[in-house]
Amino acid sequence: MIKYISTKGGVAPVDFETAILDGFAADGGLYVPEVLPKVSKEQLTAWSELNYTDLAFEILSLFIDSSTISEEDLKQLLKDSFSTFEHPDILPIYPLKSRNKTYIMELFRGPTLSFKDVAMGFLLNMVDYFLKRKKERLNIVVATTGDTGPAAGFASINKNSIDTWLLYPRGFITEEQERQMTTIEANNVHAVGVEDCPDGADDLDLVVAEMFADKKLANELKLSSVNSINWGRVMMQTVHYFYGYLRLVNQIGEPIHIAVPSGAFGNLCAGALAREMGLPVEQFICANNQNACLHRAFSTGIFSKKDILQSASCAIDIVVPYNFWRYLYFMTGRNSTLIRQWMDDFKTKGVAKFDAINYQQISHGFLSVSISDEETLTTIQALYETENYLLDPHSAVAVTAVYQLEQQLSENIKVLCLATAHPSKFPAIIQKALLTDTLPHSAQHSSIETAKNRCHHLRLCHYGNLKPALLHAMKTVHQ
Numbered sequence: 365m366i367k368y369i370s371t372k373g374g375v376a377p378v379d380f381e382t383a384i385l386d387g388f389a390a391d392g393g394l395y396v397p398e399v400l401p402k403v404s405k406e407q408l409t410a411w412s413e414l415n416y417t418d419l420a421f422e423i424l425s426l427f428i429d430s431s432t433i434s435e436e437d438l439k440q441l442l443k444d445s446f447s448t449f450e451h452p453d454i455l456p457i458y459p460l461k462s463r464n465k466t467y468i469m470e471l472f473r474g475p476t477l478s479f480k481d482v483a484m485g486f487l488l489n490m491v492d493y494f495l496k497r498k499k500e501r502l503n504i505v506v507a508t509t510g511d512t513g514p515a516a517g518f519a520s521i522n523k524n525s526i527d528t529w530l531l532y533p534r535g536f537i538t539e540e541q542e543r544q545m546t547t548i549e550a551n552n553v554h555a556v557g558v559e560d561c562p563d564g565a566d567d568l569d570l571v572v573a574e575m576f577a578d579k580k581l582a583n584e585l586k587l588s589s590v591n592s593i594n595w596g597r598v599m600m601q602t603v604h605y606f607y608g609y610l611r612l613v614n615q616i617g618e619p620i621h622i623a624v625p626s627g628a629f630g631n632l633c634a635g636a637l638a639r640e641m642g643l644p645v646e647q648f649i650c651a652n653n654q655n656a657c658l659h660r661a662f663s664t665g666i667f668s669k670k671d672i673l674q675s676a677s678c679a680i681d682i683v684v685p686y687n688f689w690r691y692l693y694f695m696t697g698r699n700s701t702l703i704r705q706w707m708d709d710f711k712t713k714g715v716a717k718f719d720a721i722n723y724q725q726i727s728h729g730f731l732s733v734s735i736s737d738e739e740t741l742t743t744i745q746a747l748y749e750t751e752n753y754l755l756d757p758h759s760a761v762a763v764t765a766v767y768q769l770e771q772q773l774s775e776n777i778k779v780l781c782l783a784t785a786h787p788s789k790f791p792a793i794i795q796k797a798l799l800t801d802t803l804p805h806s807a808q809h810s811s812i813e814t815a816k817n818r819c820h821h822l823r824l825c826h827y828g829n830l831k832p833a834l835l836h837a838m839k840t841v842h843q
């Protein structure tokens with residue numbers, strides 16, 4: 365049975381169910397499996413024809429014992445979680461016409477049109493499954509840069525084992541994203557708009573972390589989190605790397621490159637773990653916007669915090685990429701003492717410096733770049749004009765990164781770009797990129813249009829009062 369331990373090394377090993385329901389480890393670290401399962405070439409070959417959900421079953425079975433979730437129940441959970449996706453392939457792949465051997469995998473065909481749906485539906489179905497079995501309830505707190513909130517809200521609808529609180533920084537997300545949260549009709553889903561956040565969603569993360577650190581409070585309110593700190597998200601996200609790989613290659617063993625628009629590093633952390641498990645990825649391309657914390661770390665070995673800049677790709681406006689710690693933990697050979705020290709340095713001085721040996725490990729097989737808004741918009745327009753394919757601003761950051769790193773990519777290797785949102789979530793940016801007031805059909809989506817004709821339900825509060833306001837709301841919500 366795989367046990368789960370904390371990156372900070374300060375908690376006794378727990379079982380899978382506890383790691384999922386706790387979210388955060390009690391020492392402030394992140395849960396990781398004690399052993400990372402390995403996948404052989406033979407196994408990859410045997411999986412090469414599987415559809416997405418069948419492949420997900422095989423991979424998740426490496427992490428979840430059948431005594432925790434039976435095979436039959438796991439299959440059913442996966443089936444329920446992905447039946448809400450609008451495309452029969454779940455994650456369709458589009459080969460670019462204008463660049464050789466380059467493919468776009470659309471991770472945004474789920475109910476709220478972003479890549480967050482890929483892991484969130486399954487995670488919340490699994491949480492509900494565990495809670496029903498234990499006859500318990502939880503308050504799930506979600507801080508969002510715009511896409512996690514809608515995904516968590518949708519996935520929580522009418523699950524009576526949970527109340528889900530969606531905290532978002534007002535003014536930092538698009539109207540469309542806000543509406544996706546405030547128009548949910550379910551009495552267990554609560555949108556909370558937080559005003560005057562100086563640093564966007566990172567501020568909310570701070571308050572949430574503070575609430576979790578208060579053990580008495582966290583126990584009393586039965587708090588949990590499905591932010592990307594939750595192991596369940598990272599675990600589920602390893603699947604699309606295997607899936608994309610198997611769809612792309614002619615021969616198992618052939619290496620590919622994968623480009624990912626990155627914010628909190630949850631998606632790429634999963635990719636890096638998939639590679640550790642045995643997936644042949646030659647280079648990961650970590651694509652940042654102008655909030656280039658990860659790019660700085662990969663290119664200089666200095667992991668530093670800077671003020672947030674609002675960008676055209678708001679879901680990756682992150683200054684503290686929390687899942688990077690998880691990745692660093694593995695790359696330092698599971699050195700939790702070092703992780704504690706770096707976390708401390710980062711928190712107190714705003715910077716952690718990697719020594720030469722660790723930096724070598726950390727940056728191995730990673731290219732990175734920081735893309736400006738102007739470059740992002742140019743790519744959106746260029747691809748739309750040349751081949752009538754419309755990227756959202758986040759996916760465009762990844763595609764632009766591939767263009768810019770051209771020289772460092774071996775010519776004969778296929779490149780997979782992860783597309784993480786549907787353009788209809790960002791109409792103002794699309795209009796700006798295409799220099800038009802009329803949105804093309806591909807920038808529209810029926811669910812976004814429908815939400816315009818619904819009532820908003822939300823709570824509002826100021827950042828400075830968030831904690832007491834939220835506590836009061838949680839205590840009184842069902843009285």
Ligand SMILES: *Cc1c(COP(=O)(O)O)cnc(C)c1O
Nearest residue numbers: 511627628629630631679784785
């Ligand atoms: C969350 C998100 C990302 C970034 O994923 P991380 O796991 O935070 O790096 C990229 N694009 C979109 C559209 C997202 O919603």
